[in-house]
Amino acid sequence: MLTKRIIPCLDVKEGRVVKGIQFVQLRDAGDPVELACFYDEQGADELVFLDISASVEGRKTMVEVVRSVASQLAIPFTVGGGINSLEDMKRILRAGADKVSLNTAAVNDPNLITEGAKFFGSQCIVVAVDAKYDTELGSWRVYTHGGRTPSEWEVIAWAEEVVKLGAGEILLTSMDSDGEKKGFDLALTKAVSEAVSIPVIASGGAGNAEHFASAFLDGKADAALAASIFHYKETSVLEVKAYLKEKGVPVR
Amino acid sequence: MLGIIDYGMGNLFSVSKALERMNVPYFISENSKDLMKADGLILPGVGSFKDAMEQLDKLGLTSMIKEYVQLGKPLLGICLGMQLLFEESEENGLTKGLQLLPGTVRRFSGVNTEGSPYKVPHMGWNQLNLVQPSPILQGLKGDYVYFVHSYYVETSHTEVVIANSIYDVVVPAIVGRGNIYGMQFHPEKSSVLGMELLRSFTELVNERMGVS
Numbered sequence: 001m002l003t004k005r006i007i008p009c010l011d012v013k014e015g016r017v018v019k020g021i022q023f024v025q026l027r028d029a030g031d032p033v034e035l036a037c038f039y040d041e042q043g044a045d046e047l048v049f050l051d052i053s054a055s056v057e058g059r060k061t062m063v064e065v066v067r068s069v070a071s072q073l074a075i076p077f078t079v080g081g082g083i084n085s086l087e088d089m090k091r092i093l094r095a096g097a098d099k100v101s102l103n104t105a106a107v108n109d110p111n112l113i114t115e116g117a118k119f120f121g122s123q124c125i126v127v128a129v130d131a132k133y134d135t136e137l138g139s140w141r142v143y144t145h146g147g148r149t150p151s152e153w154e155v156i157a158w159a160e161e162v163v164k165l166g167a168g169e170i171l172l173t174s175m176d177s178d179g180e181k182k183g184f185d186l187a188l189t190k191a192v193s194e195a196v197s198i199p200v201i202a203s204g205g206a207g208n209a210e211h212f213a214s215a216f217l218d219g220k221a222d223a224a225l226a227a228s229i230f231h232y233k234e235t236s237v238l239e240v241k242a243y244l245k246e247k248g249v250p251v252r
Numbered sequence: 253m254l255g256i257i258d259y260g261m262g263n264l265f266s267v268s269k270a271l272e273r274m275n276v277p278y279f280i281s282e283n284s285k286d287l288m289k290a291d292g293l294i295l296p297g298v299g300s301f302k303d304a305m306e307q308l309d310k311l312g313l314t315s316m317i318k319e320y321v322q323l324g325k326p327l328l329g330i331c332l333g334m335q336l337l338f339e340e341s342e343e344n345g346l347t348k349g350l351q352l353l354p355g356t357v358r359r360f361s362g363v364n365t366e367g368s369p370y371k372v373p374h375m376g377w378n379q380l381n382l383v384q385p386s387p388i389l390q391g392l393k394g395d396y397v398y399f400v401h402s403y404y405v406e407t408s409h410t411e412v413v414i415a416n417s418i419y420d421v422v423v424p425a426i427v428g429r430g431n432i433y434g435m436q437f438h439p440e441k442s443s444v445l446g447m448e449l450l451r452s453f454t455e456l457v458n459e460r461m462g463v464s
Contacts, residue, residue: 002378002419003396040443045377045398071269076398076441096265098400098441121299123373123400168373168400197362199371222371252377252396 003250004216005045005223006237007201008230010035012081013052015061017231030231036069036077039230042237044075045252048101048171048225051081052146063095070096080128080171089116093124101126101171104144107151107158110165117166125169126201127162131155131188132175140188147175159192170200171225177205181229184211189219201225209235209243216249254278254457255290257317259307261332262296270440270447276454284316292457293320297332301341301357301403304332305349317350326431326460327352328453334427334434335405343403352432355407355424364420373402378417380425380437380445386414388426388433388452397425397442404436431460 010017010032017030036047049069051062059082066079079092080101089100106113106127116125130147131140140155153161159170172192174185184202193200199222202215206226215224229235241251254271256264258280271278278294281287295317297304308314321327329337338349341357349357360372377396382389399417405424407413415426417437426449427434433453439446 002374002376002399005376070265071272074270074273074441074443074447076400076438094265096269098266122402123298123375169375197369197372199373199375222376 001250003045003252004221004244005201006043006212006240006251007046007048007223007225008039008044008237009048009050009203009225009227010231011050011052011227012062012065014055014058015065018052032065033068033072035231036073039237040073040075043241043252044237046075046223047073047077049077049079049097050101051079053082063091066092066095066097078126078171080126086112086115086119089120089124093120099124099126099169101128103128103130104149106162107142107144107153110161113162113165113167117168122166122168125167126171127167127169128171128173129155129158129162129192130173130175131185133188143175155188156191156195159196163196163198167198169198170196171203172200174204178203179228180205181207183207184215184219184221184224186214186219189215189221193220193222199223207234209240212240213244213247213249216244217247253290254292254294254454255287256280256294256296257287257313258282259297259304259311259313261299261304261307262330264296266438266440267294267296267330270450271454274447274451274454276451282311282313284312287313287316288320290325291461292326292328292453293317295327295329295333295336297330297336298400299332301332301335301343301349302345302347304336305347308336308350314350318352321352321432324431324460326453326457327433329434330440331401331436331438334436335403337427337432337434338405338407341403353407353412353427353429353434354409355405355412357403358406359403360420370420373400374404374419374423375400378419378437380415380417382415384411384414386426386428387456388428388449389414390452392445392448392452395445397437397439397446399423399425399437401436
């Protein structure tokens, strides 16, 4: 039986792992390679690295980080952040990443999803969707630029569109829940997961093991991602998986 | 030495890094003459079946691989590389494969027999069920391995299926006949068991070298 995936996310800035609380406050939490191996041993199913460097130098450092992680890690990992062209995708995937995640660039140039999928296959192309509830819209709106810029897209419509364009997976972050540790946005996760035919990773809001169970049982997510609760050892991948097993959620 | 076939369709980096971690010497090449000299070959691959066959044909590798396995030398296809070992695929129109093993590559329907939709690609960790003894499984137990694929092999020749996984249908996960092996999942991304399976293949290659 296919298991539900637990994915620690590491925000990387200039080669170091940091975590943004609601995308603003940053705290240093360690070395990417060391953390990656730690999570592999803990039973993490996959890892996501998000490059939040703003500089050209930082981007170059990221390729080095990807190369060192890939040489040590025997589980899959995705890299997102600052990927704006087919060239960027090639750079990261050739350095050893298994998937790239597109966010702002996909909204600005949806054709990029198709180009990437044609070149590398859909399984390499993750579209990251930052969603925030919009009362006027009566639904969630897609945001870009690290959650700073509202786009024209409503979340479900965009999710359906990226599937048509060739995306292999959706990384869905609730901006309303992110950093709050009160649980994943279950309504959002369920709405997107049921609307699309590809796997959906729930992200934003994980505070304890129960939250993961709800993301799978109620939110219908295929995978769930968290950062700070793992980095600051508030819980562990092992603990979360033990709890999920108890609740009848299939895990590795 | 092991040869990794470079035909522009694979994440060669992760396979080669996995071999490095095990201290297994290898070389990467697209040259059929060089590859013919390898003690064992790995055919990796992600992307579309049709593009892959076109690339193999263009580089003269289709005939090389067939000639290579006829010599009794070990070949391991990974993911798309495994699918290519079979007769044909319905990906982007019917395309002939290497035809080394009997079976057809089909797309997951995305709807189960009860009419409920399920996700395609089959992405993530699934239980590997060992269904037939094989030298490649020596001393190994079933565990979870990492899959990413939208197409799977359908075969009535169950004798070529060494291990399977269930994802709506029975998915051949390790296949083999004689010196030809294939893995639908990514051993290089499947943690401990994945590394053991790769090691097992390299040991088969070494054993063969020892006797010849």
